[in-house]
Amino acid sequence: MNAALPTPAAAALFDRIKATLAGEQRQRQPGTWSPVARYLDPSRHLSELAALRRLPQAVAxxxxxxxxxxxxxxxxxxxxxxxxxxxxxxxxxxxxxxxxxxxxxxxxxxxxxxxxxxxxxxxxxxxxxxxxxxxxxxxxxxxxxxxxxxxxxxxxxxxxxxxxxxxxxxTPGFDWAAYFGPLGDEIEELGFDAAARVQRERHFTQASNWKLVLDGNLESYHFAYAHRETIAHLFHDNLVVHDQVGDHQRIVLPKRSFAELAEPPARLADFARTLNIIYFLFPSTLLLWEGDHINAIALSPADGASTRVDGWLVAPQRYLSVRSDGHWQRNFDMFWQAIDEDLALAASMQRGLTSGANQALCFGENEFACAAFHDAVQRMLD
Ligand code: FES
Ligand SMILES: [Fe+2]
Missing domain, CATH: 2.102.10.10 (Rieske [2Fe-2S] iron-sulphur domain)
Incomplete structure (x- = not known):
């Protein structure tokens, strides 16, 4: 038995994942098309850059x-x-x-x-x-x-x-509390408060449009194939539990180990080891919660076809004295091994954009979070 009653949020998430795994609540949205001009048009790129500069980004x-x-x-x-x-x-x-x-x-x-x-x-x-x-x-x-x-x-x-x-x-008086909203409170509850500390960081340039990087990180359809050798075995195939929170998104990725949970854990933090959560803070920062740490990725377009990527592994204070340096290094390496697989594919997509093969890229009903992201980009431009 749990020592404490589950919080309503933990109980609700447990039930949603159970129903999803049982096939009763599979999240899908109508399929859509993503015109290649979105990724290629120089004037659109300048509009996006101006709009990105009006919204927050993790920098250091x-x-x-x-x-x-x-x-x-x-x-x-x-x-x-x-x-x-x-x-x-x-x-x-x-x-x-x-x-x-x-x-x-x-x-x-x-x-x-x-x-x-x-x-x-x-x-x-x-x-x-x-x-x-x-x-x-x-x-x-x-x-x-x-x-x-x-x-x-x-x-x-x-x-x-x-x-x-x-x-x-x-932007005098920028409202940070409104920007982070309830997802910010949730991430803080997971232990990522003012005492959380960066353990590793990485900075480099990626040869693709910034939106191709995000398209690659907002669906799990590719896990079983693109990540066959790395993380695919950990996760359920083609399955997410998704919430849109304003322009932000929360994408829960249940692991195969979720089956070991007979009843809801007391708190969200206690789901560690049974799922990962992608907190996509629109427009350009991804925080991947992996239990005892977050891997953060922030994207800054260098031009329409290349993107600076800044990455940090952040750990809550409570884990700093009980985890070894090697533990953080292993997790950092494992994370970037999988992300590098995504980034190589995004670069190959960038090279194919002008080939004439596609007027638009195809998002299936299972890739609805990518479409939701592009809808938010459109709102940002409007
Ligand atoms: S003192 Fe800074 S540009 Fe002249
Ligand atoms: Fe991936």
């Missing part, structure tokens, strides 16, 4: 920005970003672009500690870690550009699930 390991004076330069959707922890202990994000003539203050990828000032390498305009322009040579030559109007452009910034999140367009 939060633990590297915990102390006053910590800083890091990264980029998201092609916008250079400077992250700082100010003397007031607040984490801020700015566009890493000088307000004089637009040089980068610090090179992308650079990071450090104990810094209060950022001096532009071009003409030495100087900014505080809170963004204000605090000094510049020959100040009297700029009566038309007063210092209080030439501070760095601040971006919305938040810390969730061990990661730093940024919106790449200045």
């Amino acid at each position: 390991d939060a633990a590297t920005l915990q102390a006053v004076g910590d800083w890091r330069a990264c980029s998201v959707h092609g916008v250079p970003v400077l992250l700082t922890r100010g003397a007031d202990d607040r984490l801020r994000a700015f566009i890493n672009v000088c307000r004089h003539r637009g040089a980068a203050l610090v090179p992308e990828g650079a990071s450090g500690q104990g810094r209060e000032r950022f001096v532009c390498p071009y003409h030495s305009w100087t900014y505080g870690s809170h963004g204000a322009c605090v000094g510049r040579p020959h100040d009297g030559d700029f009566p038309h550009a007063p210092r209080d109007r030439t501070g760095l452009v601040e971006l919305p910034c938040a810390q969730r699930f061990g990661l730093v999140w940024v919106v790449a367009t200045a």
Whole structure:
């Protein structure tokens, strides 16, 4: 018997999975077509980029920005970003672009500690870690550009699930609680609160449109074939338990080991080892919950045919002292082995887009989450 009664959420999920496995509640939606122009049209790509820049994306390991004076330069959707922890202990994000003539203050990828000032390498305009322009040579030559109007452009910034999140367009009063919504609360309940820590990370460029990467991660139809040698044996074939939450999606992937559960576990976290959950936080961050850790993937289109991929393995505080370094490495390797299989296929799809074989790619009734994603992209563009 369970020590505690299952929460309503745990009990409901247990029942849904049981019914799905019994064939009583198989989730399907009408099949659709995904025009290849979606992935190829340069003007559509520019519209998507502008829209992506108005929505949040995971950008960095939060633990590297915990102390006053910590800083890091990264980029998201092609916008250079400077992250700082100010003397007031607040984490801020700015566009890493000088307000004089637009040089980068610090090179992308650079990071450090104990810094209060950022001096532009071009003409030495100087900014505080809170963004204000605090000094510049020959100040009297700029009566038309007063210092209080030439501070760095601040971006919305938040810390969730061990990661730093940024919106790449200045949006005063951005509502983070509304963005993460109930899925954010659920992920936090799984242990990914402010004390969760990144254990591994990986950054590289993928040779395909960003949407092909997401198409490949929102269905389980391919598991039995594309992942035959890696993870296919763990999961039920062609089966998901799916929820649309605003533009976000939650995709539960029951494992074969789910059969061992005779009754609902007490909490969602206790489903660990019997299922994985993909939290797709629209538009471009995937968090895959795998029990004692999350593997996060954030996508930034470099151009229409290539995408920067940022990946982090994050673990809750409670597991840090009881799991070995080798455990995280094994899980990280296993995850990326499967994702690399997906990415190789996405790259092959990219190469075939202009071949003339398809005017549109085909989504079956079982690939409805891909269609739901494209519907959300369309809403984002509208
Ligand atoms: S561009 Fe930065 S000081 Fe001139
Ligand atoms: Fe896959």
